Amino acid sequence: MAALRPSRRVLVPPLCRAFAGSGCQLAPERGAERRDTASGRVSGFCPPRKSCHDWIGPPDKHSNLRPVHFYVPKNESPLEQKLRQLRQETQEWNQQFWAKQNLTFRKEKEEFIRSRLKARGLDPRAGSGQKATLDAEEMADFYKEFLSKNFLKHMYYNRDWYQRNFAITFCMGRVALERVWNKLRPKPKETAWRSPP
Amino acid sequence: MAASPHTLSSRLLTGRVGGCVRYLERRAMQESPHTFVHLFRSVSKQWITFQHLTFLRRMYVTQLNRSLNQQVKRKPEPVASPFLEKTPLGQAKAEICEMRPLPPPSLPLSRKSGEKELLELESASIVEGSLDVETETKDEKHWKEMKLHLDDLPGILARLSKIKLTALVVSTTSAGFALAPGPFDWSCFLLTSLGTGLASCAANSINQFFEVPFDSNMNRTKNRPLVRGQISPLLAVTFATCCAVPGIALLTWGVNPLTGALGAFNIFLYTCCYTPLKRISIANTWVGAVVGAVPPVMGWTAATGSLDAGAFLLGGILYSWQFPHFNALSWGLREDYSRGGYCMMSVTHPALCRRVALRHCLALIALSAAAPALQVTTWAFPVVSLPINLYISYLGFRFYTDADRKSSRKLFFCSLWHLPLLLLLLLTCKRPPGAGGAAGEPRG
Numbered sequence: 001m002a003a004l005r006p007s008r009r010v011l012v013p014p015l016c017r018a019f020a021g022s023g024c025q026l027a028p029e030r031g032a033e034r035r036d037t038a039s040g041r042v043s044g045f046c047p048p049r050k051s052c053h054d055w056i057g058p059p060d061k062h063s064n065l066r067p068v069h070f071y072v073p074k075n076e077s078p079l080e081q082k083l084r085q086l087r088q089e090t091q092e093w094n095q096q097f098w099a100k101q102n103l104t105f106r107k108e109k110e111e112f113i114r115s116r117l118k119a120r121g122l123d124p125r126a127g128s129g130q131k132a133t134l135d136a137e138e139m140a141d142f143y144k145e146f147l148s149k150n151f152l153k154h155m156y157y158n159r160d161w162y163q164r165n166f167a168i169t170f171c172m173g174r175v176a177l178e179r180v181w182n183k184l185r186p187k188p189k190e191t192a193w194r195s196p197p
Numbered sequence: 198m199a200a201s202p203h204t205l206s207s208r209l210l211t212g213r214v215g216g217c218v219r220y221l222e223r224r225a226m227q228e229s230p231h232t233f234v235h236l237f238r239s240v241s242k243q244w245i246t247f248q249h250l251t252f253l254r255r256m257y258v259t260q261l262n263r264s265l266n267q268q269v270k271r272k273p274e275p276v277a278s279p280f281l282e283k284t285p286l287g288q289a290k291a292e293i294c295e296m297r298p299l300p301p302p303s304l305p306l307s308r309k310s311g312e313k314e315l316l317e318l319e320s321a322s323i324v325e326g327s328l329d330v331e332t333e334t335k336d337e338k339h340w341k342e343m344k345l346h347l348d349d350l351p352g353i354l355a356r357l358s359k360i361k362l363t364a365l366v367v368s369t370t371s372a373g374f375a376l377a378p379g380p381f382d383w384s385c386f387l388l389t390s391l392g393t394g395l396a397s398c399a400a401n402s403i404n405q406f407f408e409v410p411f412d413s414n415m416n417r418t419k420n421r422p423l424v425r426g427q428i429s430p431l432l433a434v435t436f437a438t439c440c441a442v443p444g445i446a447l448l449t450w451g452v453n454p455l456t457g458a459l460g461a462f463n464i465f466l467y468t469c470c471y472t473p474l475k476r477i478s479i480a481n482t483w484v485g486a487v488v489g490a491v492p493p494v495m496g497w498t499a500a501t502g503s504l505d506a507g508a509f510l511l512g513g514i515l516y517s518w519q520f521p522h523f524n525a526l527s528w529g530l531r532e533d534y535s536r537g538g539y540c541m542m543s544v545t546h547p548a549l550c551r552r553v554a555l556r557h558c559l560a561l562i563a564l565s566a567a568a569p570a571l572q573v574t575t576w577a578f579p580v581v582s583l584p585i586n587l588y589i590s591y592l593g594f595r596f597y598t599d600a601d602r603k604s605s606r607k608l609f610f611c612s613l614w615h616l617p618l619l620l621l622l623l624l625t626c627k628r629p630p631g632a633g634g635a636a637g638e639p640r641g
Contacts, residue, residue: 045337056426058339064414066426068343094410102414105536136531136602143535143544154538158476161410165430169406172431 045069063098067091079178083171090164097157105146112142343426353422357405357433358398358440366397366492372620373496373511376573376627382500388451389499393492395444396460402437403468406430411476415533448495456499463491479542482553486519507573514564514619520557521593522612524550528596528605551597554608558593561619562586568623578626582619589615 047055047069055069068091070084113134345353370393374386405412405423409430412418422428441464449457467488474481490512497508527534527543528550534541542550565582568574592611596604 045340047340047342051342054343054426055340056343057341059413059419064419065410066413066424068426069340098410098414101538102536137547137600140531140544140547143531144547147535147538147540147544150538151540154476157538158473162407162473165407165409169430169434172429176431 047071060095060099062102063095064102065091065094065098067095077175077178079171079175083168083175086164086168086171090168093164094161101150108146109139109142112139341426343429345428345432349427353427354436357402357422357428357436359401359405360398362401363394363397366489367394368617369489369515369620370492370496370499372624373493373508374500375496375624376493376511377497377500377507378572378628378630379500380630385452385499388447389456389496392444392448392452392456392460393495395440395447396464397492399437399441399444400464400467402433402440403464404472406433406437407468407472411537411539414537415530417530417533448499452499453502455502455504456495459491459495459498463488463495466491475539475541477540479540479545479549481540482520482523482542485523486516489519490516506571510564510568510571510573511623514561515616517557517560517564518612518616518619521554521589521596521608522616524554525596525605525609525612528600529602547600551600555590555593555597558586558590562590565619568626569628572628574623574626575628578622581626582622585615585618585622 045055045057047053052071052073054071057067057069059066068087070088072084073080076084116134116138367390371386371390374389375381405421408418409423412421413424418424423430423433445457445461445464448460466484471481471484471488474484493511493515494504494508497511498504501508524543527541531541531544533539534544542553562583565586566579568578569576589608589611592604592608596608
């Protein structure tokens with residue numbers, strides 16, 4: 001984990017943010033202020049200058065997915081770029097789906113609880129004796145309903161997720177092979193050591 | 198699938214408490230009247246005590262509307278939250294998540310407006326700006342470099358391959374091997390155990406590879422290596438391949454082709470049938486039960502070279518055991534399953550879930566009685582195993598009638614010690630050689 005000095009942190013985030021929306025490729029010497037590659041998260045997070053790896057963040061509040069800040073190497077090959085874009089796009093797509101899914105779930109759950117309690121309020125019954133809560137059995141109706149309502153959505157999501165996952169992993173394999181090939185074949189000034197994604 | 202009793206509940210609690218604590222701390226830092234310099238003192242998380250936690254909770258409740266740089270929308274019905282069937286901390290967390298005001302990082306469409314908001318914030322006072330930075334610094338501390346350190350690799354791979362579950366699978370295979378008639382061949386035994394272990398590691402790794410976004414959304418599984426980015430999908434698949442190929446090869450050529458075929462079939466069943474089926478139909482539970490039943494059968498075939506009645510009996514015992522184990526576990530995870538889109542009996546057919554669990558608890562008694570009839574054990578076995586079988590059946594019955602979290606947890610935790618004990622009793626009551634015909638010739 002990077003130990004970031006507070007004094008530097010004051011300046012770097014504003015600069016990062018300033019560049020975040022520009023979408024332009026920054027000059028290599030400005031290592032830290034690389035473009036925020038649209039992880040959909042405007043956190044202003046910038047990895048340290050010396051880092052040449054991706055960075056992964058804490059789970060998002062809505063989607064529970066961890067955003068990845070992708071490293072853009074200086075001599076990015078077309079294949080590497082394709083992989084990065086694929087991962088970026090999948091990340092955004094996943095983020096959208098799960099954020100929406102979780103928010104919808106919470107909203108519908110609250111509505112369900114409210115409506116059930118209202119119904120109960122009109123027709124008081126001797127409940128569990130505790131304060132008015134919905135027990136697990138009543139919530140189970142909601143869970144069943146929610147699952148069946150979203151079944152088709154999940155089917156499409158599963159299919160797409162499996163396709164993307166395979167595509168990304170396959171592309172990662174190709175990139176790894178490409179790097180190994182680049183390292184092995186006699187090529188002058190190939191000094192950059194990169195770890196596989 | 199099997200989780201140890203301690204980690205299940207502790208993981209659930211840690212997840213909620215941890216998230217809550219971090220957010221409350223951030224809010225506390227914003228409200229405090231510290232000076233510009235003060236703000237950059239990092240608060241160490243190690244000294245968080247229960248008192249601190251309670252203090253932060255109180256602060257959150259009282260200062261709900263007085264945030265500096267966050268537009269908090271007053272929740273219209275705060276009354277609703279106590280009615281959530283969660284702990285108070287869980288309620289707080291639910292409210293927190295509802296009211297996240299800063300540009301939601303979720304939607305890329307809102308990124309532009311989010312950026313504008315952030316720029317507006319910067320144009321505000323320095324104190325606000327530095328508070329913002331302090332918040333972000335705290336957040337940024339949670340960003341981790343995705344660099345693989347070799348000393349972390351064994352731990353990461355152990356978690357990827359669900360090493361505890363693998364150990365359980367190997368122990369059931371060993372039990373199957375030991376229970377099979379014929380002289381005990383140590384080299385064959387070790388090869389079988391190793392091969393099965395490798396096959397199980399491979400299957401578990403592929404399972405985690407497929408399920409990253411789903412695992413992220415469930416408390417039980419959100420700390421898995423792929424979810425946390427500790428390992429890349431490519432490496433996970435490579436590891437799985439490097440386990441599966443030697444594992445199956447070892448079983449096929451080191452033991453016998455039947456065992457190898459069973460191993461390969463089980464990997465296929467788990468990764469290509471069970472894992473996708475979890476999101477399509479409740480039939481996944483039955484498929485998963487078969488997956489759990491195959492390892493002891495493999496142990497038996499490794500020792501005898503053939504599929505006998507004894508092999509099927511052992512498989513049957515493991516098959517039946519899966520239902521009280523898994524159905525009880527899934528009872529407490531209904532919310533996560535529903536939200537994540539998993540088709541589980543506990544969500545879609547709750548009555549069936551409990552009925553099946555009870556049914557198979559009773560089946561265990563019947564199968565234990567069949568063991569001596571099939572020449573696997575002596576008649577002592579049904580007698581000595583009756584207490585534990587009756588006890589788990591009793592808990593299964595309580596689960597069937599009460600259908601609450603308490604009974605489901607009791608049944609689940611019982612299943613965790615019931616199986617090892619049953620296997621041990623099977624081994625101690627194994628029919629001695631020469632008493633009754635051996636089922637087949639042992640093959641090394």
